[in-house]
Amino acid sequence: MNEDILKKVQSNPKFIELVHKKTSLGWMLSIIMLVIYYGFILTLAFSPKSLGTPIHEGSAITVGIPLGIFIIVSAFVLTGIYVRKANSEFDQLNKQIIEESR
Amino acid sequence: MKTRSLFLPLMALLPGLASAADAIAGEVKKQPVNTTAIVIFLLFVAGTLAITYWAARRTRSASDFYAAGGGITGFQNGLAIAGDYMSAASFLGISAMVYEKGYDGLIYSMGFLVGWPIILFLVAERLRNLGKFTFADVASYRLQQTPVRSFAATGTLVTVSIYLIAQMVGAGKLIQLLFGMNYSTAVVAVGVLMVMYVMFGGMLATTWVQIIKAIMLLSGATFMAFMVLKSAGFSLETMFKTATDLHPKHAAIMAPGGLASNPVDAISLGLALMFGTAGLPHILMRFFTVADAREARKSVFFATGFIGYFYILTFIIGFGAIMLVLNNPGFTETIMKDGKQVTQLIGGSNMAAIHLSHAVGGDLFWGFISAVAFATILAVVAGLTLSGASAVSHDLYASVIKKGKANEADEIRVSKITTLVLGVIAIVLGLVFEKQNIAFMVGLAFAIAASANFPVLFLSMFWKGLTTRGAVIGGFIGLASAVLLIVLGPTVWVDVMHNKAPLFPYKNPALFSMTLAFATTWLFSVLDNSRQAEEEKAKFDAQFVRAMTGIGATGASKH
Numbered sequence: 001m002n003e004d005i006l007k008k009v010q011s012n013p014k015f016i017e018l019v020h021k022k023t024s025l026g027w028m029l030s031i032i033m034l035v036i037y038y039g040f041i042l043t044l045a046f047s048p049k050s051l052g053t054p055i056h057e058g059s060a061i062t063v064g065i066p067l068g069i070f071i072i073v074s075a076f077v078l079t080g081i082y083v084r085k086a087n088s089e090f091d092q093l094n095k096q097i098i099e100e101s102r
Numbered sequence: 103m104k105t106r107s108l109f110l111p112l113m114a115l116l117p118g119l120a121s122a123a124d125a126i127a128g129e130v131k132k133q134p135v136n137t138t139a140i141v142i143f144l145l146f147v148a149g150t151l152a153i154t155y156w157a158a159r160r161t162r163s164a165s166d167f168y169a170a171g172g173g174i175t176g177f178q179n180g181l182a183i184a185g186d187y188m189s190a191a192s193f194l195g196i197s198a199m200v201y202e203k204g205y206d207g208l209i210y211s212m213g214f215l216v217g218w219p220i221i222l223f224l225v226a227e228r229l230r231n232l233g234k235f236t237f238a239d240v241a242s243y244r245l246q247q248t249p250v251r252s253f254a255a256t257g258t259l260v261t262v263s264i265y266l267i268a269q270m271v272g273a274g275k276l277i278q279l280l281f282g283m284n285y286s287t288a289v290v291a292v293g294v295l296m297v298m299y300v301m302f303g304g305m306l307a308t309t310w311v312q313i314i315k316a317i318m319l320l321s322g323a324t325f326m327a328f329m330v331l332k333s334a335g336f337s338l339e340t341m342f343k344t345a346t347d348l349h350p351k352h353a354a355i356m357a358p359g360g361l362a363s364n365p366v367d368a369i370s371l372g373l374a375l376m377f378g379t380a381g382l383p384h385i386l387m388r389f390f391t392v393a394d395a396r397e398a399r400k401s402v403f404f405a406t407g408f409i410g411y412f413y414i415l416t417f418i419i420g421f422g423a424i425m426l427v428l429n430n431p432g433f434t435e436t437i438m439k440d441g442k443q444v445t446q447l448i449g450g451s452n453m454a455a456i457h458l459s460h461a462v463g464g465d466l467f468w469g470f471i472s473a474v475a476f477a478t479i480l481a482v483v484a485g486l487t488l489s490g491a492s493a494v495s496h497d498l499y500a501s502v503i504k505k506g507k508a509n510e511a512d513e514i515r516v517s518k519i520t521t522l523v524l525g526v527i528a529i530v531l532g533l534v535f536e537k538q539n540i541a542f543m544v545g546l547a548f549a550i551a552a553s554a555n556f557p558v559l560f561l562s563m564f565w566k567g568l569t570t571r572g573a574v575i576g577g578f579i580g581l582a583s584a585v586l587l588i589v590l591g592p593t594v595w596v597d598v599m600h601n602k603a604p605l606f607p608y609k610n611p612a613l614f615s616m617t618l619a620f621a622t623t624w625l626f627s628v629l630d631n632s633r634q635a636e637e638e639k640a641k642f643d644a645q646f647v648r649a650m651t652g653i654g655a656t657g658a659s660k661h
Binding site: 069 | 342410
């Protein structure tokens with residue numbers, strides 16, 4: 001990449017917008033995933049009994065089961081949210097930045 | 103009668119479970135020859151070799167060989183990543199863990215999944231925009247080629263060879279059980295096939311082997327889970343109720359067992375699984391097979407979906423085995439263990455899913471699932487071998503030795519020779535390690551990936567202040583400390599070397615070794631006041647623009 005293009009891109013407000021949006025979404029979703037997973041790990045470490053309580057009186061299903069499924073599904077949903085946003089809005093912005101850098 | 107359960111040595115490792123699910127440890131007894139399985143497996147081999155022949159004719163340039171010309175779609179790559187990641191032992195091992203301990207199996211599989219979103223949010227597209235064939239391309243983007251690539255190639259080769267040994271030994275044992283074949287025949291067969299796929303078909307053949315395996319594994323597991331749910335009248339309540347009634351541990355299987363008795367170990371294991379995934383060189387390499395960042399993102403989305411779905415299936419399969427296999431006299435044997443009579447599954451708990459396939463689908467389906475388990479191993483080792491070969495040819499030969507001036511034909515030739523050499527080494531080590539306790543090895547591979555590869559890769563993309571000195575010193579400290587702490591910890595010092603007490607109390611070192619790697623990389627970068635360091639920092643802005651926008655990134659080659 002030559003200096004010219006670099007300067008042009010860096011000073012493009014759309015680039016600043018892209019960086020801001022992409023990094024904040026990426027970090028936000030990462031933190032959500034970490035909180036969900038380590039929240040679960042800490043529950044497991046300090047209060048394993050709570051995961052073993054039945055979801056309602058007399059049920060064989062315990063709280064831990066839907067919670068486990070929820071964590072697996074949430075990983076998938078979070079990636080979905082990111083890809084949806086990145087492949088539409090961010091890519092659109094990115095395309096404009098590339099065109100304007102020429 | 104000295105048969106030991108295949109799974110018992112694994113259970114002994116709790117909660118050091120990173121080691122467990124992917125390695126098959128302990129002695130196993132050869133089973134009668136399984137003709138159906140062998141026929142189905144040979145069909146798979148014939149099919150994949152035909153694909154290899156097709157791929158070989160399309161593989162000309164280095165980009166074809168390492169990255170399938172960048173022409174794989176996001177969906178295909180998602181399947182291939184799933185095929186690369188779901189090993190035979192995570193299928194058999196996790197369903198066996200559910201069968202034995204219930205809920206703990208689910209906890210374990212979660213750890214293997216939650217790294218994927220992080221890869222997407224922080225790594226995938228930057229990696230695709232900056233690199234060409236290996237993660238070393240990215241780590242060394244603005245740093246000194248020779249030292250950084252040497253480090254990254256070392257990290258790759260160490261991770262890949264440890265993972266490979268675990269897979270080879272696991273393959274040999276598994277195939278004794280599944281096919282009734284010899285250990286050594288099985289190891290040689292795996293070695294020869296993986297060399298053929300990689301040497302002749304490069305990334306294109308490897309990708310398709312992984313895709314086919316993923317489809318076979320997912321459809322087989324789906325059918326099993328469906329039959330299990332059907333037998334429970336499609337009621338989860340009935341399924342869990344029946345299982346808790348039948349299982350000797352009763353309601354305890356619906357709650358966490360001993361998996362996370364120690365918070366430090368639990369957190370450390372979580373870190374190793376989460377960030378180790380983002381530092382596995384054979385997984386990172388897959389992101390260069392797609393055209394651009396957009397497809398790279400889609401790959402992770404699909405991969406996360408497939409892998410998550412697969413773990414839910416293994417959970418149902420494990421409970422299905424409790425319902426349909428546990429008390430079924432056709433699937434159990436009584437053996438003498440430590441002077442006591444013990445009734446266990448034929449071949450041990452790791453066979454739970456295999457027996458279940460027989461119970462729900464008869465001989466033909468049982469043969470199919472056994473063949474799938476073998477195919478699964480092949481897909482994983484092919485990916486590992488290709489990654490190791492590219493570290494030698496692309497990073498060491500072309501960049502370090504030839505200083506970037508190697509011609510492409512020579513580079514591919516070096517890659518193919520390395521593939522052959524790696525194949526021979528893998529076979530020899532597979533044979534040498536037959537009687538060794540190798541259960542710690544996958545845990546070690548994840549710990550090294552999280553403590554050496556990941557910190558350097560991550561900081562090279564996110565931190566302007568990273569210098570060559572910091573990356574190399576910090577990276578090697580991460581690698582050395584991960585190895586050292588595992589050796590001094592309970593899994594090697596006590597279980598393998600039979601010392602009384604471990605010198606390092608935790609089974610999972612990642613919390614310490616990864617922190618140490620980040621801290622020393624930072625420290626030696628900050629202390630680096632050389633002119634070279636200034637230049638490296640100055641190059642960050644251009645790197646950042648390319649990482650964000652993809653301007654200047656390697657595109658897909660047109661066929």
